Amino acid sequence: MATIAVGEKRLSDAWEARSGLISLLGTVDHKLIGIRYIQTAFLFFVLAGLEALFMRTQLAVPENTLLGPETYNQFFTMHGTTMIFFFATPMLFGFGNYLIPLMVGARDMAFPRLNALSYWVFLFSGLFMYSSLLFGAAPDGGWFAYTPLTGAEYSPGLNLDFWALGLIFLSIATTAGAVNFIVTILKMRAPGMAINRLPLFCWAILVTSFAVLFAIPPLTVANVFLMLQRVFGFHFFQTQAGGTPLLWQHLFWFFGHPDVYIIFLPAVGIVSEVVASFSRRPILGYTLLAVATIATGVIGFGVWVHHMFAVGISPLVLSIFSISSIVIGIPSGIQVFAWLGTMLNGRPVFKTPLLFISGFIILFVLGGLSGVMFPAVPFDQQVTDSYFIVAHFHYVLVGGAVFPIFAGFYYWFPKMSGRLLDEHLGQWNFWLMFIGFNLTFFPMHIAGLMGMPRRVYTYEAGLGWGGLNLLETIGAFTLAAGILFFIANVFYSLGSGEEAGDNPWNASSLEWATSSPPPPYNFRALPVVHGRNPLWELPAADTPGSSLFMENDPTDPYQRETLASTVLSGQPDGILHIPASTLIPLYLGLALTAVFVGILLRQWWLAGVGVLLVFGLIVAWLWPPESEPAWHEGETAVIEERPA
Amino acid sequence: MTTAQTTSAAARPAVSRPLPHVLSGSRSPSWWAMLLVILNESIIFAALLTSYFYVRLNLPAWPPDGMKRPELVIPLINTALLVSSSFVMQWAQGGIRRGRQGRLRLGMIIALLLAGSFLALQIYEYGRSEFSPQTNVYGSLFFTITGIHGLHVLVMILISSVVLVRALLGHFTAERHLAVENAVLYWHFVDVVWLFILASVYLSPYV
Numbered sequence: 090m091a092t093i094a095v096g097e098k099r100l101s102d103a104w105e106a107r108s109g110l111i112s113l114l115g116t117v118d119h120k121l122i123g124i125r126y127i128q129t130a131f132l133f134f135v136l137a138g139l140e141a142l143f144m145r146t147q148l149a150v151p152e153n154t155l156l157g158p159e160t161y162n163q164f165f166t167m168h169g170t171t172m173i174f175f176f177a178t179p180m181l182f183g184f185g186n187y188l189i190p191l192m193v194g195a196r197d198m199a200f201p202r203l204n205a206l207s208y209w210v211f212l213f214s215g216l217f218m219y220s221s222l223l224f225g226a227a228p229d230g231g232w233f234a235y236t237p238l239t240g241a242e243y244s245p246g247l248n249l250d251f252w253a254l255g256l257i258f259l260s261i262a263t264t265a266g267a268v269n270f271i272v273t274i275l276k277m278r279a280p281g282m283a284i285n286r287l288p289l290f291c292w293a294i295l296v297t298s299f300a301v302l303f304a305i306p307p308l309t310v311a312n313v314f315l316m317l318q319r320v321f322g323f324h325f326f327q328t329q330a331g332g333t334p335l336l337w338q339h340l341f342w343f344f345g346h347p348d349v350y351i352i353f354l355p356a357v358g359i360v361s362e363v364v365a366s367f368s369r370r371p372i373l374g375y376t377l378l379a380v381a382t383i384a385t386g387v388i389g390f391g392v393w394v395h396h397m398f399a400v401g402i403s404p405l406v407l408s409i410f411s412i413s414s415i416v417i418g419i420p421s422g423i424q425v426f427a428w429l430g431t432m433l434n435g436r437p438v439f440k441t442p443l444l445f446i447s448g449f450i451i452l453f454v455l456g457g458l459s460g461v462m463f464p465a466v467p468f469d470q471q472v473t474d475s476y477f478i479v480a481h482f483h484y485v486l487v488g489g490a491v492f493p494i495f496a497g498f499y500y501w502f503p504k505m506s507g508r509l510l511d512e513h514l515g516q517w518n519f520w521l522m523f524i525g526f527n528l529t530f531f532p533m534h535i536a537g538l539m540g541m542p543r544r545v546y547t548y549e550a551g552l553g554w555g556g557l558n559l560l561e562t563i564g565a566f567t568l569a570a571g572i573l574f575f576i577a578n579v580f581y582s583l584g585s586g587e588e589a590g591d592n593p594w595n596a597s598s599l600e601w602a603t604s605s606p607p608p609p610y611n612f613r614a615l616p617v618v619h620g621r622n623p624l625w626e627l628p629a630a631d632t633p634g635s636s637l638f639m640e641n642d643p644t645d646p647y648q649r650e651t652l653a654s655t656v657l658s659g660q661p662d663g664i665l666h667i668p669a670s671t672l673i674p675l676y677l678g679l680a681l682t683a684v685f686v687g688i689l690l691r692q693w694w695l696a697g698v699g700v701l702l703v704f705g706l707i708v709a710w711l712w713p714p715e716s717e718p719a720w721h722e723g724e725t726a727v728i729e730e731r732p733a
Numbered sequence: 734m735t736t737a738q739t740t741s742a743a744a745r746p747a748v749s750r751p752l753p754h755v756l757s758g759s760r761s762p763s764w765w766a767m768l769l770v771i772l773n774e775s776i777i778f779a780a781l782l783t784s785y786f787y788v789r790l791n792l793p794a795w796p797p798d799g800m801k802r803p804e805l806v807i808p809l810i811n812t813a814l815l816v817s818s819s820f821v822m823q824w825a826q827g828g829i830r831r832g833r834q835g836r837l838r839l840g841m842i843i844a845l846l847l848a849g850s851f852l853a854l855q856i857y858e859y860g861r862s863e864f865s866p867q868t869n870v871y872g873s874l875f876f877t878i879t880g881i882h883g884l885h886v887l888v889m890i891l892i893s894s895v896v897l898v899r900a901l902l903g904h905f906t907a908e909r910h911l912a913v914e915n916a917v918l919y920w921h922f923v924d925v926v927w928l929f930i931l932a933s934v935y936l937s938p939y940v
Contacts, residue, residue, distance in 0.1 A: 199762045199766070200766065267769075268766050271765070271769055272762045272766050272769070277762070302769060302776065305773075306774075306777040306779075309777065310777060310780040310781055310784065313877075313881075314877070317873070321866065321867070322867045323866050323873040323877065324869055325784075325788075325870060325873055325874075327870075330870050330873075331798075331871065332788060332870040332873075336787055336788060340784065652752075653760070653761075653762065661752055662752070662756070662760055663752050663753045663755075664752050664753070711895070713904065
């Protein structure tokens with residue numbers, strides 16, 4: 090007992106954040122960074138939601154004059170761009186940041202400082218994009234920014250420069266995050282966590298991260314082409330100079346469609362975790378779910394042309410992409426049946442997290458039903474650019490990602506804060522969101538079939554769309570009221586929510602094996618894993634979280650160390666040092682901001698200074714510290730494992 | 734943690750095994766990170782070259798507008814420079830694996846000189862060019878693709894220069910030289926990409 094206390098004291102001394110500005114701005118703790126990611130992404134969610142409310146108010150009655158056409162263009166562009174790039178992916182990366190090291194039983198991400206950089210770049214690129222509103226020059230080319238509209242001839246202002254540069258800037262954060270997730274999941278798992286015992290949320294983040302590495306480069310290349318064309322008069326998309334606007338569409342959608350899965354797959358991971366915990370049984374078809382996740386990630390790269398069925402492409406190509414777009418429904422079907430089977434075979438407890446998951450399943454199946462209509466080319470050509478499309482992708486993205494994200498809020502909030510979210514307010518939150526969502530988006534199917542095109546800032550009274558649109562606007566405000574209930578719930582529960590304890594849901598994965606909130610070092614002794622559901626597989630006499638631990642801390646003589654593992658079998662392979670807090674990632678984020686602001690304003694000296702600073706900071710970052718840790722004297726560490 | 738649990742667990746035998754502090758090659762997280770960066774950057778070049786062929790397939794002649802085919806003398810010299818530099822880097826890495834500081838330093842200096850000559854020749858080639866990126870889509874693609882590769886050569890030189898400084902300071906040993914391994918890995922990547930660019934941008938117009 091005494092040695093445990095001593096060990097704990099040593100760990101705390103090494104890990105507790107120093108107080109003051111450096112610990113605030115320089116932290117590399119994945120839990121703090123994860124929570125910041127979630128908070129910042131939620132802020133962008135609220136901003137994009139307010140834009141949506143303005144648009145819905147404008148469309149509530151025919152020939153409304155609340156928003157002019159220019160403002161409306163900026164609002165729908167910023168709404169889509171924000172929701173896709175600055176809310177959905179960062180929000181799910183925030184969950185990943187917080188949860189992945191805990192779930193695999195590590196003390197931090199593989200590259201904690203890089204993780205801090207990812208957050209700063211995400212924040213600064215978001216501020217960069219939103220600063221355009223201050224100049225009245227917000228991007229206005231739609232979230233897929235088709236050329237030639239977005240070329241300098243037709244969009245001469247800075248609007249599209251903000252957009253293209255902002256997304257190139259953001260891609261640094263997303264790519265670095267993806268690399269970090271993959272290495273953490275492959276190389277830093279707890280002893281015994283072979284790859285076939287990896288939690289399904291980790292599988293989802295792993296596949297998503299690979300999809301990011303393959304999907305973001307074409308978007309970056311497209312944006313580099315666009316910027317070179319806009320700023321220096323290069324020619325890529327202009328037919329008079331031999332280019333083709335279709336090049337933009339191919340590059341964009343080769344990114345754009347996989348990006349749907351980059352958003353959807355981590356949400357699916359949340360669903361698998363919550364379904365198993367609240368059905369009180371292991372997930373049905375673990376292997377099939379993992380394989381379906383991989384299959385979705387792979388096939389997702391073969392369907393992009395279905396966004397371009399109406400642009401005039403050869404029928405053979407259309408058929409190929411029509412088939413692949415049908416095939417991709419199969420893994421999704423497998424997943425839905427696995428979740429339903431788990432719930433039917435278990436004893437589901439319908440608390441708020443599972444309510445949101447049930448809502449997700451209903452909405453996702455509805456969105457999937459319209460989804461399997463689009464591979465039929467003639468149908469797709471009829472509804473392209475109509476409100477039917479708007480209805481479909483809100484069903485799959487709000488239903489498929491936002492509802493699981495809210496389930497995730499309710500599920501992991503106790504781990505992050507130590508307190509449960511209020512169940513009563515949670516029920517209000519869910520039902521208002523669910524009813525509001527359907528009121529908003531179901532009528533859009535009908536409006537679309539009646540011929541209402543997307544992206545119109547108003548419509549004439551005689552077209553008969555007024556009633557449906559009014560209903561949609563009422564629905565949007567109902568949905569917003571549901572989200573207000575959530576915000577109120579967070580503030581209420583932070584102050585006076587029920588104490589959560591280590592494992593309030595009696596769940597099975599490792600993030601519940603430590604205190605709520607976890608100590609900075611996550612686990613006093615690193616856990617050892619003997620199955621897919623570590624906390625459910627203990628001998629009955631042992632309480633979760635004690636016998637799971639090795640009594641003799643494998644990193645006992647060390648302070649800021651964690652275990653490296655082998656890639657497939659998850660056996661201990663070495664000791665990794667975790668760096669302490671540092672301000673360099675913040676400085677690097679600021680230097681990168683200078684580069685992008687310089688390019689935006691054509692102030693090449695500023696961009697040049699920024700590049701030099703970036704180089705200097707990277708060298709400072711990678712330079713080995715003056716004092717090598719004491720353990721670097723050639724001796725080996727010893728790991729002691731006790732079988733459970 | 735209660736006393737009862739401590740004793741019940743302590744009753745079981747513990748398994749001890751040694752673990753290293755220094756991981757190299759594929760056992761190290763940074764090696765994996767470098768591999769993933771290379772994967773990601775490969776997709777950038779794949780997207781660039783796919784764009785090149787996509788635009789080309791849409792035009793009746795390539796190069797369009799009666800432009801001449803690319804001259805091959807400088808790119809072929811450059812190919813020789815880059816390919817040989819890869820072998821020299823590999824030789825330098827072999828040196829530090831045997832603990833030979835001198836071989837590491839000498840090899841890296843030679844490789845950096847070869848890569849520097851590549852960049853100088855590329856700038857010379859740009860200066861002689863009869864067309865500019867603003868001429869038409871062919872010019873834009875030519876300069877963008879070779880330019881982005883040139884930027885990668887510059888980054889490769891910067892990375893290896895810093896590693897060379899560390900080598901001169903004696904930071905590396907036979908057991909501990911992960912920075913060298915990663916620099917060499919990136920170097921090979923930039924060189925292999927050049928071979929694809931040579932085949933696509935310079936040689937394929939002759940097919």
